[in-house]
Amino acid sequence: MTEFHLLLIGYGNVAQRFVSLLGEQRAQLASRYGIGTRVIGIATRREGPRYVDSSVVSAPRRTKGGASPAKTEHYRDSTLAFIRDACVRDRAAARAGRLVVVETTTLDIARGEPAIGHVRAALAGGAHVVTANKGPAAFAYRSLARAAEKANRRFLFEGAVMDGIPIFNLVRETLPAVKILGFRGVVNSTTNFILTAMEQGQPFDQALARMQAAGIAEADASLDVDGWDAAAKTAALANVLLGASLTPHSVAREGISEATGQRAMAARAAGRRVKLVAQAVRTGRRVTARVAPEELPADDLLAGVEGQQNAILLETDLLEEIAIVQRGGSLTQTAYALLSDLITIARDIKRDTSLTWRAAARRR
Amino acid sequence: MTEFHLLLIGYGNVAQRFVSLLGEQRAQLASRYGIGTRVIGIATRREGPRYVDSSVVSAPRRTKGGASPAKTEHYRDSTLAFIRDACVRDRAAARAGRLVVVETTTLDIARGEPAIGHVRAALAGGAHVVTANKGPAAFAYRSLARAAEKANRRFLFEGAVMDGIPIFNLVRETLPAVKILGFRGVVNSTTNFILTAMEQGQPFDQALARMQAAGIAEADASLDVDGWDAAAKTAALANVLLGASLTPHSVAREGISEATGQRAMAARAAGRRVKLVAQAVRTGRRVTARVAPEELPADDLLAGVEGQQNAILLETDLLEEIAIVQRGGSLTQTAYALLSDLITIARDIKRDTSLTWRAAARRR
Numbered sequence: 001m002t003e004f005h006l007l008l009i010g011y012g013n014v015a016q017r018f019v020s021l022l023g024e025q026r027a028q029l030a031s032r033y034g035i036g037t038r039v040i041g042i043a044t045r046r047e048g049p050r051y052v053d054s055s056v057v058s059a060p061r062r063t064k065g066g067a068s069p070a071k072t073e074h075y076r077d078s079t080l081a082f083i084r085d086a087c088v089r090d091r092a093a094a095r096a097g098r099l100v101v102v103e104t105t106t107l108d109i110a111r112g113e114p115a116i117g118h119v120r121a122a123l124a125g126g127a128h129v130v131t132a133n134k135g136p137a138a139f140a141y142r143s144l145a146r147a148a149e150k151a152n153r154r155f156l157f158e159g160a161v162m163d164g165i166p167i168f169n170l171v172r173e174t175l176p177a178v179k180i181l182g183f184r185g186v187v188n189s190t191t192n193f194i195l196t197a198m199e200q201g202q203p204f205d206q207a208l209a210r211m212q213a214a215g216i217a218e219a220d221a222s223l224d225v226d227g228w229d230a231a232a233k234t235a236a237l238a239n240v241l242l243g244a245s246l247t248p249h250s251v252a253r254e255g256i257s258e259a260t261g262q263r264a265m266a267a268r269a270a271g272r273r274v275k276l277v278a279q280a281v282r283t284g285r286r287v288t289a290r291v292a293p294e295e296l297p298a299d300d301l302l303a304g305v306e307g308q309q310n311a312i313l314l315e316t317d318l319l320e321e322i323a324i325v326q327r328g329g330s331l332t333q334t335a336y337a338l339l340s341d342l343i344t345i346a347r348d349i350k351r352d353t354s355l356t357w358r359a360a361a362r363r364r
Numbered sequence: 365m366t367e368f369h370l371l372l373i374g375y376g377n378v379a380q381r382f383v384s385l386l387g388e389q390r391a392q393l394a395s396r397y398g399i400g401t402r403v404i405g406i407a408t409r410r411e412g413p414r415y416v417d418s419s420v421v422s423a424p425r426r427t428k429g430g431a432s433p434a435k436t437e438h439y440r441d442s443t444l445a446f447i448r449d450a451c452v453r454d455r456a457a458a459r460a461g462r463l464v465v466v467e468t469t470t471l472d473i474a475r476g477e478p479a480i481g482h483v484r485a486a487l488a489g490g491a492h493v494v495t496a497n498k499g500p501a502a503f504a505y506r507s508l509a510r511a512a513e514k515a516n517r518r519f520l521f522e523g524a525v526m527d528g529i530p531i532f533n534l535v536r537e538t539l540p541a542v543k544i545l546g547f548r549g550v551v552n553s554t555t556n557f558i559l560t561a562m563e564q565g566q567p568f569d570q571a572l573a574r575m576q577a578a579g580i581a582e583a584d585a586s587l588d589v590d591g592w593d594a595a596a597k598t599a600a601l602a603n604v605l606l607g608a609s610l611t612p613h614s615v616a617r618e619g620i621s622e623a624t625g626q627r628a629m630a631a632r633a634a635g636r637r638v639k640l641v642a643q644a645v646r647t648g649r650r651v652t653a654r655v656a657p658e659e660l661p662a663d664d665l666l667a668g669v670e671g672q673q674n675a676i677l678l679e680t681d682l683l684e685e686i687a688i689v690q691r692g693g694s695l696t697q698t699a700y701a702l703l704s705d706l707i708t709i710a711r712d713i714k715r716d717t718s719l720t721w722r723a724a725a726r727r728r
Contacts (some may be wrong), residue, residue, distance in 0.1 A: 021682075025541055033540065164683050166538035173537035174530035176397065176707040177389055178700070301689065304668055313691070318385075318700045319528050321691030325665065327677070328684035336542070336682045343540040351715050 002349050003036040004342065005093040007086050007127065009079060009118050010104035011044045014132055014159075017335035018102065025339065035346045041086050045105075049082035051089075079114065080121050087125025094126035097153065097349060102338060103131035109228045109248060112139030119144055123151045130341035132159030132334050134232040139247050141239035154345050159337025161187060161233045162310050165326040169340070171241055171314070178316045180241045182281035185312035186305040187233045189329055190217040190224035191256050191276040193307055195293070198261030199268040205258075216308075226255035227291040230278045234289050237312070238280040244287035246280075252290035260293045267295045273303040281315075301325075366713050367400040368706065369457040371450050371491065373443060373482050374468035375408045378496055378523075381699035382466065389703065399710045405450050409469075413446035415453075443478065444485050451489025458490035461517065461713060466702060467495035473592045473612060476503030483508050487515045494705035496523030496698050498596040503611050505603035518709050523701025525551060525597045526674050529690040533704070535605055535678070542680045544605045546645035549676035550669040551597045553693055554581040554588035555620050555640040557671055559657070562625030563632040569622075580672075590619035591655040594642045598653050601676070602644040608651035610644075616654035624657045631659045637667040645679075665689075 008015050022029070022037050029035040043049035083101060093099040101122035105115055112135035119136045122129045124147070129136075136144055137157050148155035158168055166173075171180060186192060190211050197207035208225065211217035223229050231251040238244040238251075256276060264274040273296050280289035296303040301323050305311045308329040314322045326333075372379050386393070386401050393399040407413035447465060457463040465486035469479050476499030483500045486493045488511070493500075500508055501521050512519035522532055530537075535544060550556060554575050561571035572589065575581035587593050595615040602608040602615075620640060628638035637660050644653035660667040665687050669675045672693040678686045690697075 028541060165686055166534065169538035170530065170534065174533040174704070176704055176711075177392060299668065299670065301668065301691075304663065304665065306663065319690075319697055320694070322529055323687070323689035323691060325687035325689065326683075327665075327687060330684065333683050340538070340540055347540075 001030065001034050001036055002098060002346055003038060004346075005038055005040045005090055005099050007040060007083065007099070007101045007122075008042045008104070009083065009101055010106070010133075011042050012104060012106075013331055014334045014338070015102060015104045017331045018104075018338045021332065021335045021339055029343075033343055033346045034350060035342070037342075040090060041082065043079045043082055049079055051086075080117055083118060083121040083127075084125055087122070087127055091126070097126075097128065097345070099125075099127040100342065100345065101127045101129050103129060103133050103136075104338075105133060107133055107135045107223075107232065109223060109232065112136060112247070116140045116144070119155060120147060123147045123153050123155065126151065126153065128154045128345050129156065130154075130338050130345075131157045132337055133157070134160045134229075134236055137236035137239060138232040139235070141236065142245055154341075154348070156341035156344060157236070158341050159334045160236050162312065162324075162326050163329055163333035164336035164340060165310070165324060165333070166340070167237070167312055167324060168240055169344070170324060175316070175319070175322075178318050180314055180316055182279065182315045183237060183241065183312055184277055184279040184302065184315075185233075185237075185310070186275050186302050187278050187310050187312065188224055188227075188230045188276055189308050189310065191227075191230070192305065192309070194225070195256060195260070195264050195274055195276065196306060199264045199274075201265065202261075203258065204256075204261050225257070227253045227276065230276060230291040231289075234278040234280055234291055237278075238287050238289050241314070242280060242282050242287045244280070244282075244289070246287065246289055250289070251280075252288075252292070254290075254292040256293055263293070263295065271298050272296060273298065273300075275302055275305065277302060365394065365398050365400055366462060366710055367402060368710075369402055369404045369454055369463050371404060371447065371463070371465045371486075372406045372468070373447065373465055374470070374497075375406050376468060376470075377695055378698050378702075379466060379468045381695045382468075382702045385696065385699045385703055393707075397707055397710045398714060399706070401706075404454060405446065407443045407446055413443055415450075444481055447482060447485040447491075448489055451486070451491055455490070461490075461492065461709070463489075463491040464706065464709065465491045465493050467493060467497055467500075468702075469497060471497055471499045471587075471596065473587060473596065476500060476611070480504045480508070483519060484511060487511045487517050487519065490515060490517065492518045492709050493520070494518075494702050494709075495521045496527075496701055497521070498524045498593075498600055501600035501603060502596040503599070505600065506609055518705075518712070520705035520708055521600070522705050523698045524600050526676065526688075526690050527693055527697035528700035528704060529674070529688060529697070530704070531601070531676055531688060532604055533708070534688060539680070539683070539686075542682050544678055544680055546643065546679045547601060547605065547676055548641055548643040548666065548679075549597075549601075549674070550639050550666050551642050551674050551676065552588055552591075552594045552640055553672050553674065555591075555594070556669065556673070558589070559620060559624070559628050559638055559640065560670065563628045563638070565629065566625075567622065568620075568625050589621070591617045591640065594640060594655040595653075598642040598644055598655055601642075602651050602653050605678070606644060606646050606651045608644070608646075608653070610651065610653055614653070615644075616652075616656070618654075618656040620657055627657070627659065635662050636660060637662065637664075639666050639669065641666060 115135040231248040479499040
């Protein structure tokens with residue numbers, strides 16, 4: 001049985017759902033993966049960082065502004081100092097590979113901070129990192145992957161692009177010896193909803209306002225409609241799957257607007273669809289990436305991706321094209337992504353333990 | 365470096381492409397996975413079983429009826445006896461987990477033999493099994509999985525359902541803690557082609573003849589058009605993903621015929637599509653499965669699956685629906701499935717070795 005100590009950096013909807021999911025899955029995690037979990041600290045922008053002494057898992061803070069977990073100590077320094085301190089304070093867990101920083105802060109599209117700093121501090125302190133944040137992989141994948149390798153710790157981010165639907169795991173675990181040559185995808189739900197509404201004649205502003213009212217679009221609409229979210233996902237995918245060194249700023253980017261709506265209506269009338277397509281391709285040693293509205297024929301798989309659905313088509317050398325489609329998006333999926341990353345770490349430990357044990361047994 | 369000894373049971377198009385693929389990928393397999401391969405024996409229906417002394421990898425028999433690999437010994441007994449003998453004769457490799465039986469014989473839809481017997485004999489002799497044959501998983505998954513566990517060997521069959529596109533690996537490696545509740549899919553290309561041709565007014569017999577001429581349909585058309593191939597895939601998927609104990613004969617099965625063509629034409633005119641849908645669902649402790657032509661609305665993901673494409677939608681507890689789509693089918697893909705299974709075995713060994721080494725280093 002491995003008891004993971006979790007340091008939650010960011011404690012919004014995703015992290016809270018992650019904690020409640022840990023509670024719901026507790027029996028299965030214990031019996032099937034030998035995993036126990038204990039939250040040892042939480043850092044939020046509003047309340048700052050703090051250590052907690054009871055298992056938040058058994059008493060999650062369910063609603064915004066609800067009762068906060070028992071605080072045993074207040075920590076007033078910055079979150080970075082908090083992460084460093086936690087790695088020292090809980091050094092037994094860090095040394096044993098049982099300390100995990102769960103990073104779910106909000107993405108700053110200018111630089112990918114503060115998440116990148118959090119990841120770096122965690123790895124340097126001997127903690128694994130699981131994150132649903134696009135920033136680290138989109139801005140600094142290569143250097144963080146190197147830091148993780150050096151520290152012999154995991155830096156995992158399955159939730160960054162398709163919530164819990166495996167895309168990074170898919171390629172890493174199930175497509176050995178396959179080379180990814182490029183990809184195309186629909187990876188932003190807000191713009192997808194708005195485009196469908198505009199096809200049916202709804203004005204841009206009205207469609208956007210409806211998305212914001214439904215809690216699907218960000219308050220800062222630019223992240224979605226100007227293509228920043230899709231560009232960050234494109235950079236993360238290109239960096240990991242194609243070995244690129246992009247940032248969201250080096251992805252050619254065109255968002256959607258009222259004018260795109262006219263185009264979408266005309267396309268629909270002609271049996272075609274306009275989608276915000278994210279894509280990247282390797283040509284020789286160069287990877288080029290872009291996000292832009294594109295008019296697609298009806299038989300293009302991406303043309304049929306509606307509303308909350310996301311899809312990515314991988315172009316490969318040995319397997320031609322493979323598509324993976326997420327048919328619904330929810331908080332539970334993103335929370336699950338963090339859980340699946342945690343299980344990946346647990347599998348490493350389990351293999352290590354059982355094999356060490358077997359090796360020892362063999363020598364007897 | 366692990367040198368796998370391969371015993372090829374069946375040496376048709378798939379196995380021959382597998383051998384040439386091993387040659388093409390040799391450098392990558394060595395550097396990235398530490399894999400070397402040597403074919404030690406081949407059994408075909410036409411020529412019987414025989415040991416070979418040179419590496420077939422470097423001189424694959426490319427064409428039907430071409431030069432056969434160097435024979436050093438003829439083995440006239442049955443293939444089963446050959447497998448048993450090979451496991452004893454090459455016991456050093458078997459003990460070290462480096463002996464792999466590559467099973468690619470033709471499926472007998474009545475009982476799943478002779479493949480099941482081959483798998484059982486291989487595991488009993490200490491060999492791993494990789495197969496592109498649907499029979500073993502469709503008829504005897506549970507008992508073969510148990511035999512593999514008992515022998516501490518792998519029984520892998522990624523190529524049985526979607527060629528090299530990961531479906532079994534997808535669930536096993538990338539969806540931990542997710543429960544599969546059911547699935548729906550289009551998994552047979554021949555019927556898919558014929559349905560499209562019939563939608564456009566082509567008679568059934570003519571469409572089928574074209575498929576046979578193109579080498580896509582089996583000579584024995586019943587396997588495809590009566591739904592047997594889809595039923596075998598459905599049984600394999602249900603057995604592995606839903607924990608069922610089905611055989612192709614316990615899958616409710618309706619194939620396609622001239623009458624389905626009328627239905628497909630009428631559906632198409634109404635903006636709908638008829639597809640041969642394979643599905644299974646768990647209700648309580650019971651799994652029910654069926655294969656039948658179904659009329660689908662245009663926005664059903666399966667409605668857009670054309671020609672050689674295959675698609676499977678998984679219904680899950682935590683992640684709602686996930687779809688994986690194979691966008692092209694080829695011999696290389698099926699051969700790749702065998703290769704990916706081989707790499708799975710190599711990863712086990714690599715983990716074992718490196719961790720044993722690390723454990724030993726730690727004790728120093």
